[in-house]
Amino acid sequence: xxxxxxxxxxxxxxxxxxxxxxxxxxxxxxxxxxxxxxxxxxxxxxxxxxxxxxxxxxxxxxxxxxxxxxxxxxxxxxxxxxxxxxxxxxxxxxxxxxxxxxxxxxxxxxxxxxxxx
Numbered sequence: 001x002x003x004x005x006x007x008x009x010x011x012x013x014x015x016x017x018x019x020x021x022x023x024x025x026x027x028x029x030x031x032x033x034x035x036x037x038x039x040x041x042x043x044x045x046x047x048x049x050x051x052x053x054x055x056x057x058x059x060x061x062x063x064x065x066x067x068x069x070x071x072x073x074x075x076x077x078x079x080x081x082x083x084x085x086x087x088x089x090x091x092x093x094x095x096x097x098x099x100x101x102x103x104x105x106x107x108x109x110x111x112x113x114x115x116x117x
Contacts, residue, residue, distance in 0.1 A: 002026035002106050004095045009111030012085055016115070020080040022095035022108055033098050034071055034078040038091035038113075045094070049080060053099075063089075085115045 008020040020036065033052045039045040049069035050058040057069055068081040078095065095108035 002097075004097060004106055004108035006093065006095050006108040006111040009093060009113045011114045011116065013117050014086060014115055016085050017081070017083045018085065018113060020082065020093055020111060020113075022078045024076045024078070024095075024097060027097060027106070029076040030073050031099055033100070034069075035096040035098070036069060036078075036080045037094045037096055038089075039094070039110075040091040043091075048093070051078065082113070085113075087115050089113060090115050 003025045005023045006020060008018060010018065012018050022034070031053055033050060035050045036048045037045050038048050046060065048060050048063055049067055051069045051071050059067060059069070066082065066084045069078065070081070071078045080093070082089065090113060092110040092112050094110045097106040
């Protein structure tokens with residue numbers, strides 16, 4: 001009954017922008033830390049951005065200053081605004097929900113982001 005559904009991926013030129021969305025259901029959204037991860041072919045899945053239940057943020061060094069994570073608790077939504085996109089940002093982006101002390105981890109199906117001219 002827990003669902004995370006990503007949207008907003010697509011093809012964009014280098015230097016362009018894209019906004020990803022993740023809609024959550026089946027959880028008490030305000031209690032969860034929400035993260036965006038990405039995985040390129042042959043690479044490990046890596047944490048891109050994290051927004052905690054309390055609202056504080058963390059970013060991977062590679063995206064700091066270019067990406068912004070935000071959440072709307074009233075809508076059970078988390079967003080990733082991606083600016084100044086680079087070809088190395090190309091990956092499948094996944095939404096994740098987790099709570100401290102809870103072994104359960106929830107993932108969306110992923111959305112493809114391709115940065116290419």
